Amino acid sequence: MSTVPPLIVLLIDCDPDRAKIVEDGLRGAAVVKQAHAAHGAELLSLIRRLQPDAIIIDCESPDRDTIENLQLVARENPKPVVMFVENGDGSLAKEAVRSGVSAYIVDGLSTKRVLPVVEIAIERFKMFDALWRDLEKSKADLEARKVIERAKGLLMDKRNMTENDAYTAMRKMAMEQGKSIRDVAESILSVLTLLDD
Amino acid sequence: MGLEQRQLAIGFVPLTDMAPFAVAREKGFFERYGLDVTLNAENSWSQIRDKLALGEIDAAHMLAPMVSASWLEGAFADERFVSALTLNFNGNAITVSNDLFQEMTEADREAMTERPTTARALRKVLSRRLEEGREPLTVGAVFPYSSHNYAMRYWLGAEGLNPDRDVRMIVAPPPLMADHMKSGNVDIFCVGEPWNTVAEYEGVGRTIVRSNEILGDMSEKMLAVRRSWALSNPRTHLALVSSLLEALRWLDARENRNEAAYILSSDEYVGKGVHLLSPALVGRGALPDRRSLVESEDFLTFYRHGANDPRGDDALWFLTQMVRWGQIIAPTDIADVAARAYLPDVYREAAQRLNLGDPTNVDLETKEAARSNGATHQTFIDGRRFNARDPIAYLESFARHNMRIRPHQAG
Numbered sequence: 001m002s003t004v005p006p007l008i009v010l011l012i013d014c015d016p017d018r019a020k021i022v023e024d025g026l027r028g029a030a031v032v033k034q035a036h037a038a039h040g041a042e043l044l045s046l047i048r049r050l051q052p053d054a055i056i057i058d059c060e061s062p063d064r065d066t067i068e069n070l071q072l073v074a075r076e077n078p079k080p081v082v083m084f085v086e087n088g089d090g091s092l093a094k095e096a097v098r099s100g101v102s103a104y105i106v107d108g109l110s111t112k113r114v115l116p117v118v119e120i121a122i123e124r125f126k127m128f129d130a131l132w133r134d135l136e137k138s139k140a141d142l143e144a145r146k147v148i149e150r151a152k153g154l155l156m157d158k159r160n161m162t163e164n165d166a167y168t169a170m171r172k173m174a175m176e177q178g179k180s181i182r183d184v185a186e187s188i189l190s191v192l193t194l195l196d197d
Numbered sequence: 198m199g200l201e202q203r204q205l206a207i208g209f210v211p212l213t214d215m216a217p218f219a220v221a222r223e224k225g226f227f228e229r230y231g232l233d234v235t236l237n238a239e240n241s242w243s244q245i246r247d248k249l250a251l252g253e254i255d256a257a258h259m260l261a262p263m264v265s266a267s268w269l270e271g272a273f274a275d276e277r278f279v280s281a282l283t284l285n286f287n288g289n290a291i292t293v294s295n296d297l298f299q300e301m302t303e304a305d306r307e308a309m310t311e312r313p314t315t316a317r318a319l320r321k322v323l324s325r326r327l328e329e330g331r332e333p334l335t336v337g338a339v340f341p342y343s344s345h346n347y348a349m350r351y352w353l354g355a356e357g358l359n360p361d362r363d364v365r366m367i368v369a370p371p372p373l374m375a376d377h378m379k380s381g382n383v384d385i386f387c388v389g390e391p392w393n394t395v396a397e398y399e400g401v402g403r404t405i406v407r408s409n410e411i412l413g414d415m416s417e418k419m420l421a422v423r424r425s426w427a428l429s430n431p432r433t434h435l436a437l438v439s440s441l442l443e444a445l446r447w448l449d450a451r452e453n454r455n456e457a458a459y460i461l462s463s464d465e466y467v468g469k470g471v472h473l474l475s476p477a478l479v480g481r482g483a484l485p486d487r488r489s490l491v492e493s494e495d496f497l498t499f500y501r502h503g504a505n506d507p508r509g510d511d512a513l514w515f516l517t518q519m520v521r522w523g524q525i526i527a528p529t530d531i532a533d534v535a536a537r538a539y540l541p542d543v544y545r546e547a548a549q550r551l552n553l554g555d556p557t558n559v560d561l562e563t564k565e566a567a568r569s570n571g572a573t574h575q576t577f578i579d580g581r582r583f584n585a586r587d588p589i590a591y592l593e594s595f596a597r598h599n600m601r602i603r604p605h606q607a608g
Contacts, residue, residue, distance in 0.1 A: 040369035041335050041382040062370045064241035069341050069368035136526075143603075 006031050009118060010052040010079075012043075012061055018084060018109060022056060025114025039063055044070070052079060054118050054125075059083045080125035082118055084109065144182040151185035154192045201430040202255070204233045205437065208245050209258035211238050211467045212371065213390035213477050214285050214418050214497065216457050218258060219466045221444035229443070230436035236465070241370055242340040249421060250276040256437060258284065259421035262342040262515040268534045269519070270527040279427050280419040280507050281543035282438045284445070286498040287409035288417050288477065289345050290393040291352065293385045294378050297322070297334070298403040313410035313578055316356035319385075323363055336364045337378075337386035339371050347518040348411045349387040354597035355579040361522070361599045375401050389417075390477035390497070391469050398473060409495055413576035414502060416511040427540065439547040442505060446551075449500035454478040505548075507539035510585045514575065517588050523599040531588065 007030035013019050014036045023032050030053075038046050043066055047055070057067055067081060148170070155166035174184045209215040218236055221227045227234045237254060239245050246263060248254045259278070267278040293301065302309050304321035323334065336353075338346040346368075350360045360366055364385075369377055375396040377383035387408070396402040408415075420441060427434050447453055458475035461467045467474060477497050498504045512535035519525045575583055584591050589604045 039373050040337070040377045041365075041367050042380075044367060059244060059247070060240055062240040062373060064243040065340050065370055066368050068241075068243045139602075 007053040007118070007122075008033065008050060010035050010047065010050060010055045011057075012036055012055065012063055012067070013058040013084065014061075015058065018058070021109050021111050022114050025111040026118065029115050030118070036061075040066055043067075047079065054080045054082060054122055056082045056084070056118070078125075078129065080121045082121045144180075144185075147182055147189065148185045151188040151192075154188060158192055200231055200433045200436055202433045203231060204235070205256060205433070206235045206237060206254045207256045207258070208237045208239045208248055208254040209466075210240075210242065210245060210371075212258075212392075213461060213467065213474055214288050215258050215466060216448055216461055216478075217284050217441050217444040217499065219460050219463075220447055220457060221440050223460050224444065224447060226440040226443045226447075230440040232433070232436055232440060238466075242343070249278065249423060252423070255426060256420060256422045259419055260340055260343045261416040261419045261511065262344065262347070262519070263340070264419055264421050265512045265515055265534055265538045266342040266519070266524075268538055269525060269529060277424040277538075278421045279424045279538055279540050280421050281427070281434065281540040281547075282420040282441055283416040283505050283507050283511075284418040284420060284441070284499070286414045286417055286502065286504045287407070287495060288497040289348060289387055289389045289408035290404045291349065291385065291387045291406045291408075291411075292378070292393045292396045292402040292404045294381075294383075294402045295400070297384045298405070309405070314406045315578065316353050316358055319353075320356050320358055323358065334364050334384040335382060336360065336366050337369050337374050337383040337388075338366060339374075339388055340368060341524060342515075342519070344408065344412065344415055344417055344515075345387040345389070347515065347522075348408045348415075350518070350522055352387075352406065352411050352578060354595065355577075357597060359597050359599070375399060378402050391467065391473045394473050394476050395469070407496055409498075411578045414495075414498070414504075415514070415575050416504075416508065419507065427543075431543075435543060435547055435550075438543055439551060442544075442547050442551060445500045445505055451479065506544055507541050508574070509535045509539055509541070510574070510583070512538050513585050513588055514583050517583075517592050520592055520600060520602065520604055521595060521598045523601040526601050528602065 006028075007026070009022075009026060009030045009032050011019060011022055011032050012035050013022075019034065026032055033046075033050060033052070035043060035046055039062075043063060047070070055067060057064060070078060151170065152163060152166045155161050155169065156163060159166075161169065170181055170184050170188070173179075174181045177184065207218060209218055218234075222234060222236060237248075239248065242260060242263065245254075245257050245259060246267070249257045249259075250267075259280070261280075261283070264278045264280045267276065300322045301318035304325065305318035308315060308317040319334075326333070336349060338349050340346065346366075349366075353360045353364070358364070367383070369383070369386075371388040371392045374383060374386045374388050374392055378386065378396060379399075379401045393404045397404055408417075420438065422434060422437075448457055455471075455475060455478075458471045458478050461474050462469060462471050480494055480496055495502075513531060516525070516529075516531035516535060520529075520531070525531075577583070581594075592598070592600070592604050
């Protein structure tokens with residue numbers, strides 16, 4: 001008995017032959033859900049419900065822009081995406097990586113190649129996603145520090161507090177109100193600057 | 198002067214405003230400049246971008262904001278896109294489902310008869326739905342980097358609505374939009390033609406406001422090429438711009454618009470009936486019982502008003518919207534992107550060679566007068582002006598936004 005839960009893969013492809021190759025290639029390693037009949041809002045709610053580990057989509061699919069938006073806008077619920085390319089001269093088959101999201105598969109897809117490609121896409125996605133989150137977090141931290149400093153300055157200035165007292169007061173308010181110090185600092189800023197006008 | 202490349206593959210999305218490509222081919226303008234062009238219909242804007250970036254196609258019919266977006270951090274591959282030709286201004290509209298139209302009319306009949314129609318009635322509908330604990334409305338746009346997305350967001354924001362909080366924004370390709378509306382999955386959408394006309398014609402929804410009433414004279418589609426390609430194929434690029442400029446001039450004549458509708462109706466291009474394509478082109482309503490909203494001279498502007506000049510001001514405005522709605526998340530010198538993404542010199546050379554004079558010089562005096570205080574040519578539904586000299590102050594003047602990076606002046 002394996003304790004590792006199987007991957008959930010959402011497949012958006014109208015080509016039944018290719019779909020079969022994917023299903024065969026992922027057998028035992030992943031649960032494949034077909035989604036070629038769902039579009040737009042329906043497709044998005046399916047993704048929300050299913051929370052797939054990866055999405056495989058035909059690059060000619062009209063749903064590409066819907067999936068694209070999932071990755072781009074506010075990065076709500078992004079997923080690793082693998083794309084199929086079926087064209088002779090193969091220039092599109094160059095591996096293209098954007099924000100760690102997409103991997104292209106050369107045509108002549110074989111059962112054996114499916115799982116490694118999906119696994120690599122997930123790995124790469126996780127890496128980029130972690131980097132992105134770190135970046136977002138450090139940006140937010142920096143922003144929070146600035147806000148806290150400004151609120152502290154205001155308290156010292158308008159309430160004649162020492163730096164230490166100002167910080168302690170904010171921390172106390174945060175604890176009492178169940179808020180972060182940043183939120184407290186922001187309300188101090190808006191209240192004290194409002195009184196100023 | 199020989200061309201570096203005679204055979205070109207160009208990708209397009211089947212929409213009415215791909216007309217310049219179809220016309221350039223059918224009327225022999227490509228041929229006149231020694232070009233042998235294959236036109237490939239693509240199913241999505243993502244596909245257009247990927248194929249262009251990877252060299253599968255040489256040039257593309259592209260949403261104007263996508264050209265600037267290719268210069269942003271994290272953009273696709275390392276390819277930057279440039280444009281030397283704007284293909285049209287305007288041409289989109291907002292359509293609401295019949296049910297929503299009814300609800301909006303009941304909420305504020307007066308607001309629904311005002312032109313241009315604002316989102317005031319929608320705001321009332323949304324707050325009523327919120328009180329009643331009903332599902333938020335779903336809003337459809339065609340691509341994250343599109344004037345459709347920005348027009349819809351601008352229209353909502355102008356009435357104090359926050360598109361990322363008060364409604365659910367989704368992206369779906371235009372050909373599926375009317376179906377989504379029919380099945381109740383989308384309540385309101387902003388798309389290009391012929392899809393508003395299709396929704397009206399099939400009785401699925403009502404078109405309530407045109408994009409030129411929201412963002413007047415904003416560039417819509419552009420001819421995009423890879424920057425590296427433009428550098429190594431200057432003569433071919435000039436020939437391509439020239440041939441399309443001739444097609445655009447041909448399209449400008451109203452007497453040619455019916456023929457254009459006929460050309461586009463072929464399965465090779467848009468593949469929809471002439472009755473669905475011509476309303477936007479000839480500026481006449483599709484429905485016998487009422488005047489359609491596309492009845493406007495400037496609903497779809499291919500050439501006049503200096504439409505083809507790739508204007509950095511438009512790129513800059515799109516970039517401010519990317520900041521406003523949280524699409525730009527890394528520090529970016531937006532003025533620099535706006536200056537590098539467009540190649541107005543190539544356009545000017547083509548225009549001069551064609552002896553068009555300089556089509557950008559129409560209304561030169563008024564334009565210069567307007568420019569002296571930094572205002573640009575576009576007009577907005579809320580009466581604001583875009584001051585290209587101070588995009589930061591412009592951005593900060595909006596109450597509704599979803600900025601994820603604090604704008605500040607470089608240097």
